[in-house]
Amino acid sequence: MSNKIYFTPGPTQMYPGMSRFLQDAMQDDVASISHRSDAFRNIYKKAADGLAQLLNLPENYHVLFLGSASEAWERILLNTVEKKSFHFVNGSFSKKFHQYAIGLGKDAAKVTAPFGEGFDPASCAIDQNNELIAVTQNETSSGVAFPLDDIYALKKRFPEQLMAVDMVSCLPVPAMDFTQIDTAFFSVQKCFGMPAGLGVWLVNDKCVEKSNALAEKGVLTGPHNNLTELVKKAKDYQTPATPNVLGIYLLGRVCEDMLKRGIDTIREESKEKFKLLYQLIEDSSFLEPAVKEKTHRSETVIVANTKIPAGELNKRLDAKNMMIGSGYGDYKKTQIRIASFPCHSVKDMQSLTATLLTEDQLIA
Numbered sequence: 001m002s003n004k005i006y007f008t009p010g011p012t013q014m015y016p017g018m019s020r021f022l023q024d025a026m027q028d029d030v031a032s033i034s035h036r037s038d039a040f041r042n043i044y045k046k047a048a049d050g051l052a053q054l055l056n057l058p059e060n061y062h063v064l065f066l067g068s069a070s071e072a073w074e075r076i077l078l079n080t081v082e083k084k085s086f087h088f089v090n091g092s093f094s095k096k097f098h099q100y101a102i103g104l105g106k107d108a109a110k111v112t113a114p115f116g117e118g119f120d121p122a123s124c125a126i127d128q129n130n131e132l133i134a135v136t137q138n139e140t141s142s143g144v145a146f147p148l149d150d151i152y153a154l155k156k157r158f159p160e161q162l163m164a165v166d167m168v169s170c171l172p173v174p175a176m177d178f179t180q181i182d183t184a185f186f187s188v189q190k191c192f193g194m195p196a197g198l199g200v201w202l203v204n205d206k207c208v209e210k211s212n213a214l215a216e217k218g219v220l221t222g223p224h225n226n227l228t229e230l231v232k233k234a235k236d237y238q239t240p241a242t243p244n245v246l247g248i249y250l251l252g253r254v255c256e257d258m259l260k261r262g263i264d265t266i267r268e269e270s271k272e273k274f275k276l277l278y279q280l281i282e283d284s285s286f287l288e289p290a291v292k293e294k295t296h297r298s299e300t301v302i303v304a305n306t307k308i309p310a311g312e313l314n315k316r317l318d319a320k321n322m323m324i325g326s327g328y329g330d331y332k333k334t335q336i337r338i339a340s341f342p343c344h345s346v347k348d349m350q351s352l353t354a355t356l357l358t359e360d361q362l363i364a
């Protein structure tokens with residue numbers, strides 16, 4: 001592994017110890033064992049139990065493995081929505097979730113907010129007869145977060161509707177109360193600092209019942225990775241198709257380490273790094289916050305408007321073995337995105353902010 005530190009939002013810096021985890025995996029033939037063996041069942045169980053403990057998952061939740069978070073969009077829509085879903089759209093990822101619903105032929109309504117802004121959900125008109133409400137807790141393209149209390153309030157307002165939360169670039173950092181939502185999902189190449197290619201779908205029994213009911217009614221819920229089959233297999237720590245065994249193994253190791261560090265420590269460090277980054281944005285002459293509303297600022301993907309494009313900054317950061325993310329899509333040249341995940345230490349963040357601050361002298 002090189003010494004470079006990737007502050008990019010995903011793929012990102014590998015979680016500390018990843019080289020060792022990979023070596024152990026090779027040593028233990030993780031990539032060669034059968035996914036129908038007890039050795040695999042133990043790998044699945046370790047990852048699922050570790051996650052459940054880390055995230056404080058309620059008893060009625062299942063931990064399921066998919067190819068990616070994008071796959072979770074499709075699985076959720078196919079398995080829990082017959083006709084109507086509702087989407088909060090304020091960036092590229094929340095927009096895609098909505099577009100998947102349209103693509104699957106659902107009657108998908110949405111409320112949109114300008115790029116860089118969040119929502120006042122209480123003032124949003126939402127039908128009583130949606131089957132599912134889709135929220136993106138951390139919009140990775142714009143760095144806008146959806147406060148957990150706003151999600152809980154939405155669930156109180158629409159208790160019958162399923163609440164689906166995209167937590168791809170923030171879990172395990174936000175202390176989500178999973179009893180107040182019905183399903184969430186993430187990809188491991190963001191906040192878990194792992195190689196890409198594994199999606200994790202957390203889903204409660206209410207979603208499973210809905211999926212079973214839809215299938216009985218003859219509504220298309222599969223065939224690939226349909227929820228009924230995923231849950232049936234998961235009860236025996238199995239998957240319908242051959243999964244990313246190496247990814248699941250690594251997730252178990254990362255969760256184990258996070259539990260050792262303590263989730264409270266990880267969350268405290270996250271707050272500390274957030275402060276360092278906003279201090280940098282305030283102190284520098286070439287950056288300004290892209291998310292004006294303070295309560296909507298993501299703690300894990302910090303976005304700033306920049307006078308110096310990320311490409312330029314990265315040329316200079318490269319000499320110090322560091323790299324940050326550019327703005328997303330149309331904002332490639334005018335914004336930077338800095339990931340602050342559990343794989344990034346407070347010390348790493350101090351080096352980054354100190355290095356970026358010297359840019360001011362270079363401009364002057």
Ligand SMILES: *Cc1c(COP(=O)(O)O)cnc(C)c1O
Nearest residue numbers: 068069070093138140168169187
């Ligand atoms: C990255 C990302 C996705 C998609 O994840 P993939 O692993 O590319 O499928 C979905 N939602 C959000 C918020 C993301 O950041």
